[in-house]
Amino acid sequence: xxxxxxxxxxxxxxxxxxxxxxxxxxxxxxxxxxxxxxxxxxxxxxxxxxxxxxxxxxxxxxxxxxxxxxxxxxxxxxxxxxxxxxxxxxxxxxxxxxxxxxxxxxxxxxxxxxxxxxxxxxxxxxxxxxxxxxxxxxxxxxxxxxxxxxxxxxxxxxxxxxxxxxxxxxxxxxxxxxxxxxxxxx
Numbered sequence: 001x002x003x004x005x006x007x008x009x010x011x012x013x014x015x016x017x018x019x020x021x022x023x024x025x026x027x028x029x030x031x032x033x034x035x036x037x038x039x040x041x042x043x044x045x046x047x048x049x050x051x052x053x054x055x056x057x058x059x060x061x062x063x064x065x066x067x068x069x070x071x072x073x074x075x076x077x078x079x080x081x082x083x084x085x086x087x088x089x090x091x092x093x094x095x096x097x098x099x100x101x102x103x104x105x106x107x108x109x110x111x112x113x114x115x116x117x118x119x120x121x122x123x124x125x126x127x128x129x130x131x132x133x134x135x136x137x138x139x140x141x142x143x144x145x146x147x148x149x150x151x152x153x154x155x156x157x158x159x160x161x162x163x164x165x166x167x168x169x170x171x172x173x174x175x176x177x178x179x180x181x182x183x184x185x186x
Contacts, residue, residue: 052115059111066136067100069128070143073165075112077147084113091150095143120161125168137169142179
């Protein structure tokens with residue numbers, strides 16, 4: 001045990017050949033290239049997400065504020081699997097009209113939804129929390145929840161989406177518990 005590295009004692013003797021191979025000087029360029037490719041992919045994906053967001057902003061005709069963020073979160077929520085759910089679009093349209101005072105059409109909502117992020121990862125909604133107070137964040141969450149509930153009980157993917165949105169908005173557990181009490185008592 002005295003001459004073994006931490007990886008051998010931690011991962012067992014079968015990992016030793018892998019670690020010897022990774023420690024070799026010939027692997028350094030390959031690892032550097034792999035890290036560069038992953039970094040480039042992250043930058044390109046972020047740029048594409050930002051372009052889609054700007055396209056949704058242009059379609060909505062709103063400025064980037066709380067109202068746009070409500071509409072934008074709902075446009076992500078109208079997706080049900082691989083299709084846009086028409087019941088959810090109707091509910092999102094109703095909320096968007098009430099929230100913004102603009103005369104959105106179903107085509108507006110569908111066009112924005114077509115440009116919504118399809119692969120939802122934890123960082124997707126981090127940008128939404130900037131310059132928003134607690135009440136505005138809760139408004140975004142409530143509107144999105146209402147859209148998700150429009151066609152009946154939420155499925156597992158809807159709950160995961162909602163959890164990701166709550167993390168992105170940095171809603172606290174106390175806020176979410178208060179909302180849960182409101183929903184269950186209504």
